Amino acid sequence: MTEAPAALIGVDWGSSNVRAYLMTGGGTILDAIASADGVATVAPGAFAATFRRLVGGWLDQWPALPVLASGMVGSRNGWREAPYVPCPADARAIAADLLAVEAAGRRVLIVPGLSCESEDGQPDVMRGEEVEILGIATQGARLVVLPGSHCKWVAVDEEEIARFQTFVTGELFAALRDHTLIGAFARTAPMGAPGEAFARGVLRGASAAQGADGSGLIGALFGARSLPLTGKLAEADAGDYLSGLLIGAEIVEARRRFPRENPQVAGASALAQRYLAAFAVLGERASAAPPGAAARGLLVVARQAGLL
Amino acid sequence: MTEAPAALIGVDWGSSNVRAYLMTGGGTILDAIASADGVATVAPGAFAATFRRLVGGWLDQWPALPVLASGMVGSRNGWREAPYVPCPADARAIAADLLAVEAAGRRVLIVPGLSCESEDGQPDVMRGEEVEILGIATQGARLVVLPGSHCKWVAVDEEEIARFQTFVTGELFAALRDHTLIGAFARTAPMGAPGEAFARGVLRGASAAQGADGSGLIGALFGARSLPLTGKLAEADAGDYLSGLLIGAEIVEARRRFPRENPQVAGASALAQRYLAAFAVLGERASAAPPGAAARGLLVVARQAGLL
Known part of the structure; x- marks a missing residue:
């Protein structure tokens, strides 16, 4: 049996860290990169160069591979701001609002974050976690808790992100x-x-x-x-x-x-x-929750976007 | 009518500030000193010298006047630690536990703080506020709120401090x-x-x-x-x-x-x-609450201690 070919470059680009995955269409991770070049450390205008430095090897080796990036890279202080998609939202709704930027002649598709409003009218937002949740939701989760500085509680309904709330x-x-x-x-x-x-x-x-x-x-x-x-x-x-x-x-x-x-x-x-x-x-x-959620979630979005 | 004579030197000595009052037995403030020589700024062993520097003029002028000090000066990091008096406690209970220290041949009586335990078993403490509350309680208050870094809510019953709780x-x-x-x-x-x-x-x-x-x-x-x-x-x-x-x-x-x-x-x-x-x-x-609570409270304690 031959190894399946690379089908997607997925980048989980948060405030303090970047994780990039070279994946097959079935979700096998062929190669991975972790770096501390988080959004908070990248100068405005330097995202394309940082991206090239991080995954340039893959780009050269696989000149036709689609690239999908999620997380704070799509925030106001990121590469370019991708407007939030309101909840409830499934992978298709998220994939419909990907934002394209260019780097080294390649198109990078940025995954938008999600917004939500609680019963008492308080707005809420997330960026990056939505991809992790989609990765977890494929395994049947109905309530996901993502601990962190700003812990997110997320209700999932049939692989749709129904609503969520942040706790500080x-x-x-x-x-x-x-x-x-x-x-x-x-x-x-x-x-x-x-x-x-x-x-x-x-x-x-x-x-x-x-x-x-x-x-x-x-x-x-x-x-x-x-x-x-x-x-x-x-x-x-x-x-x-x-x-x-x-x-x-x-x-x-x-x-x-x-x-x-x-x-x-x-x-x-x-x-x-x-x-x-x-x-x-x-x-x-x-x-x-099962591990590998971010990579799996990027693959889910890529499929809905017709990239695979 | 001649001016009533000075009867008490009262010192409200907190973490970051000192306020000292030269008072008559009826509560008239004849002179007052404010300084930033709070307990947090005084080196261990330097309290007597700081005290002398602050109110030395009064001590020389009134060689027989009693001296009463409240606040963090009675804490572990203060002049000497005065054990907490448990609630409920009135001015008499507090006055019964004054702690004497010596400075420049004079006796300084330190007012103890109060301790309390809430219904769920959480211990609580205060130092200095109890004197303010006694000063306010003389005017009929039944619930006193003392805003600050650690805000105190205090229930007063017939001039007795019944219980209290700290909110951070x-x-x-x-x-x-x-x-x-x-x-x-x-x-x-x-x-x-x-x-x-x-x-x-x-x-x-x-x-x-x-x-x-x-x-x-x-x-x-x-x-x-x-x-x-x-x-x-x-x-x-x-x-x-x-x-x-x-x-x-x-x-x-x-x-x-x-x-x-x-x-x-x-x-x-x-x-x-x-x-x-x-x-x-x-x-x-x-x-x-009416102003001047700390000075008035020091007078209340001094009376109960038989200093006036």
């Missing part, structure tokens, strides 16, 4: 830990695998978000200081506790809008492991 | 504004008097803390970015909106534990004005 949990944790007095104990505490203090934080954050016992999140946050200060939590556990507190609160909040379905947690990061641990603490059935 | 609203606002992507618009926005965007933020924060429309605080925070990003909030209003969001959420949270009573908001700061505006937006009756 990761960014909130970093700002509190690094720049507040209540985060001072957490700042010096080691962060290993989630342990007992994490579980305690998850339960406390969940009750706070529920308003149980007359509590709430802003008040519960003071515990990250007052518990170690009064010897009721080991100082070394303060970071784990604070992390649990925020993730526990997020899960309760998010479950108001995304009830019932068992979540699939995307990514293999330590943070994704924390989310899986938090779901377990709260007695919820959650699973890790 | 101010510190949360600063960390989000100065150190996150969702705070980027707020960071560059001017902060004037609270306006329409503030009111909008208060209402949104209040619904989020109530979990109304399936919302919650961590999700609502993303609005500080997504609303200006999509043109649904002027960029110049982002700071006012974020400030309102957090204060509105705090008020709803705090009202779970401190219902019914009309709050008195302590201090004449711009932040205190924001709290009064937020209470008004939520249809609550709140008033400004």
Whole structure:
């Protein structure tokens, strides 16, 4: 059996990293490139040159291969701004709005991000995650959680992205830990695998978000200081506790809008492991999403766009 | 009628500032000193010398006058640690636990802070605010709100401090504004008097803390970015909106534990004005606490300690 030929160059181009894939039409990854040339590091006007430097070898070797790029590369600060596609949106709707740019005589198709509006009128946006979700949705997911600075919860209906919401949990944790007095104990505490203090934080954050016992999140946050200060939590556990507190609160909040379905947690990061641990603490059935979602999602969009 | 003689040197010695008062037994302030020699700026072992430098003139002129000091001066990083007095506590209980230190042959009595435990077992502490509250309580207050980095809500019962809780609203606002992507618009926005965007933020924060429309605080925070990003909030209003969001959420949270009573908001700061505006937006009756609370509270403690 001969190896299937390369059929797509897919680029997942985020703020801080780029991952590029040389793929067959069946989704086999023949070659991959990872680099720190994220959108935030590329000067305006330098995207075509950066692109050429990153995947020039593939372009030369495969002069007719289509190129698809997703992520912050399509933002205002990226190569060119690709307007958001409103939810609900499936791969076909997304593929219908690809934005073409030119580099080294080749056409690069940029995948647009998605927009959404919550019941209370708050707008929401994503760029890049939509491709990952399409990659996960092919395997039957109905609720996907993508942990990160801005964690996304996404409802999927028959491979259509129905709606989503952003929770600023990761960014909130970093700002509190690094720049507040209540985060001072957490700042010096080691962060290993989630342990007992994490579980305690998850339960406390969940009750706070529920308003149980007359509590709430802003008040519960003071515990990250007052518990170690009064010897009721080991100082070394303060970071784990604070992390649990925020993730526990997020899960309760998010479950108001995304009830019932068992979540699939995307990514293999330590943070994704924390989310899986938090779901377990709260007695919820959650699973890790299958790996390789971004590459698979790029292939889904490429197919809908007739590139394959 | 001759002027009443000086009867007390009272020092309100916080982390970043010192205010000292030369007072008569009836509470008239004969002289006052304000300085930036807060506890955070004084080297360990240098408190006696700093004290002498600040109020040496009064000490020389009034060789028999009692000296009472409150605030972070009694913390672990202060002059000497004065153990917390548990709530409920009145002026007599606080006066019973004054801690004496020596400086220039004079005795300085340090007022202890208060500790408290909430219904869900979270410990809470204050240092310095208890004196302010005693000063306000003499005028009949039953619920006092002291805005700041760590805002305190305090229930007062017949001039006894019944219980209190800390909300980290101010510190949360600063960390989000100065150190996150969702705070980027707020960071560059001017902060004037609270306006329409503030009111909008208060209402949104209040619904989020109530979990109304399936919302919650961590999700609502993303609005500080997504609303200006999509043109649904002027960029110049982002700071006012974020400030309102957090204060509105705090008020709803705090009202779970401190219902019914009309709050008195302590201090004449711009932040205190924001709290009064937020209470008004939520249809609550709140008033400004009478000024001069710290000096009056020091006098209350001095009387209970038999110093006058």
